[in-house]
Amino acid sequence: MRGDSDGVAVGVVGAGAMGTRHADNLHSKVVGVRVAGVTDANPARAEAVAAKCGSAKVFEDARSLIEDGGIEAVLIASPDDTHAGLVLECLRSSKPVLCEKPLATGSEDARKIVEAEAQLGKKLVQIGFMRRYDPQHVAVKEVVDAGAIGRPLLFEGWHRNVALPPFMSVEDVTTEFVTFAAAIHDFDSVRWLLGQEIQEVYARGVNTDPAFGAVTYDLQLIQLSLSGGCLATIEVYVTADYGYEVGLELVGERGTARTASPRSPVVRRDGAQSRAIEQDFPERFQTAYLIEVEQWIEGIKNGRLIGPDVWDGYTSVLAAEGCVASLRSGMPQRLPSLERPPLAEV
Helix, strand or coil: CCCECCEEEEEEECCCHHHHHHHHHHHHHCCCEEEEEEECCCHHHHHHHHHHCCCCEECCCHHHHHHCCCCCEEEECCCHHHHHHHHHHHHHCCCCEEECCCCCCCHHHHHHHHHHHHHHCCCCEEECCHHHHCHHHHHHHHHHHCCCCCCEEEEEEEEECCCCCCCCCHHHCCHHHHHHHHHHHHHHHHHHHHCCCEEEEEEEEECCCHHHCCCCCCEEEEEEEECCCCEEEEEEECCCCCCCEEEEEEEECCCEEECCCCCCCCEEECCEEECCCCCCHHHHHHHHHHHHHHHHHHHHHHCCCCCCCHHHHHHHHHHHHHHHHHHHHCCCEECCCCCCCCCCCC
16 A cells, blocks of 8 residues: 555544654654644644644544545544544554554453454554664563573563643543553563563552542552563552653563663763653653654555554553552452464555
């Protein structure tokens, strides 16, 4: 599938922070693509993004954008609870789609997407797990895959946000939000880096700010048991205040591998050593976001999508559900043992 002389015609659903970033990357930094359409619940935001992308058309709603004959591929960056329905619309129209995480806010809806794509017989869906394109994470995976640290034994990950996104109020924050919007990235990192499935989830949480309500856990500590005998711990803290940090260390039989600092130099002066810390995820992962959409467009052109797929999206949703259930019950949760269906290429 190819676009016209101006490249693959992509429609962007959602003109918030992520949709705007993706649209800007596609328009100004990626060869062989053009942003042909934009839609958002707030028309003014859609118009602003469309204006930056030249001749992009503003659509009244997502369905009209997806069904439009001039749109060849779709990027979904709308609110999480809209993802599943919009991905299914893309599959009905047989259009490649890059959907921001999570694939769905429940495993039942995620499973419907897996089944719909399998029935269609085409691999059309890619999930926005951008850490797979982050140079620091890729470097660790290369070390592990080369066998340099021996058999992996323990994954230790940390995921800390400065504060809530500016568009959210404390009333919007729930334990489910922390798990599905933040920890879900870590579930995918574990599976991708180790090549193992998550079998059991055990999570504990604390409330660090009474404004959230007593049953909202903005700090979560998650333990995982994996199919290959490896263990994992993940710390997710969405209101850490001091900065934005995502990283991991893998402990193996013969050594360890740890993500390096993305950019900031270590400065020694006045009897102290310091390093600047990023303040938000767009700053930390801009390179990853760019590589992600570059490879997505290349995959559409070549007829071979190789990024995170519907199964990756589905299994991460299952892990998130298990995490929430564990937080509520105080007990470990065993995840179902599933067989991955065959996935065709575009």
